[in-house]
Amino acid sequence: MRGDGRRQPPVKKPQAVPGGKRVTLARALSKLGYCSRTQGEELVRAGRVTVGGRAIRDTESWVDLATAVIAVDGKRVVAEKPVYLMLNKPRGLVTTRHDPEGRATVFDCLQDVSHRHLSPVGRLDKASEGLLLFTNDTEFAQALLDPETHVSKTYHVQMDRLADDALLQAMMQGVTHDGEFLKATQATMLRAGERNSWVEIVLDEGKNRQIRRILEALGIECLRLLRVAIGNLALGDLEKGAVRPLTDAEVAGLRRQIAAAGTP
Incomplete structure (x- = not known):
């Protein structure tokens, strides 16, 4: 309420610029390959994220990816090179990074790979086997999982x-x-x-x-x-428990299938 008795007009949240690089802070962490958007929101709420040296706790704060200096726990976050991996998942592993029951996980197969920011694309349950993708490209992963893309x-x-x-x-x-x-x-x-x-x-x-x-x-x-x-990406003859990077052509092929979903 204003001092003259009239209501204060509602404060509008800033809008993302179409085609631009303004995103919410949690989304920025995801786009930079640091973590998932949900994990980013948790980091922001905990006060562990700064923009230009100032701690931000509002998960709806907008930042410009082209100019913002974002840090987590005092260490600047910069865009990582996109990584795309294929695993032939063995039976008996759970698809998670840390299992509270202490069971073996799919990340045990990635011991020779730097996987700090890698996440599985979807899941295979413990008893299931076969093709499982990992990436730090969260937009790519979300597009593959989106029911609207219908990637088979x-x-x-x-x-x-x-x-x-x-x-x-x-x-x-x-x-x-x-x-x-x-x-x-x-x-x-x-x-x-x-x-x-x-x-x-x-x-x-x-x-x-x-x-x-x-x-x-x-x-x-x-x-x-x-x-x-x-989609058209086949497991092929990759050995059980083995990991290999996807080729540029394979990644491009999956992107074409994702893009085709938006074609009338």
């Missing part, structure tokens, strides 16, 4: 029975599990034994434990689950 993920799944056309159709038509509708984009037979079979399943969304939940709803046990491709 391809899995080879061993189940405890022989798959037939009716079962494959049921997976593509979809099921409801715990109140959530789940379906496969594609499901095709790979090979069959006497009592079990391997099926290739393609998803274009990434709901939690999606394939295992589809199979569970259909009364099927999942014996093995391997992710073999993300």
Whole structure:
């Protein structure tokens, strides 16, 4: 309220400049590859982040990436060179940096790689295997995970029975599990034994434990689950537990698939 009895006009937060480099402080830390946006917000609230030497605690503060001098715990944050890695995740590892139960994690496979600011792109649960990406490029990671981009993920799944056309159709038509509708984009037979079979399943969304939940709803046990491709990026013959950098062409290929989602 103003002194003359009239209401003070609301204070408007500064707006990002379209096409410019003004972003919130937490977002700036993410864009610089220092941490995720959520982690950045925690750092800002804790008073550990300064801009031009002044501590900032407001997570909605805007900064200009082109000019701002940002530091965390007194050490200046500068943009890191983007890193893109592929891991053939072994079964039995959890997809997290630190596990409170002390279990082995996917970061145990990155011992020969500087991974301070690397994060996994999505998750594979403990029992799942195969292609897992790591990067410090948070925008790239978020775009790959965004359901709107529909970048496909391809899995080879061993189940405890022989798959037939009716079962494959049921997976593509979809099921409801715990109140959530789940379906496969594609499901095709790979090979069959006497009592079990391997099926290739393609998803274009990434709901939690999606394939295992589809199979569970259909009364099927999942014996093995391997992710073999993300978009056109294939796991190939990378050995179990091995890590390699993506080539420039592979990164560009994934970017093209992300960009294609926005093309009418």
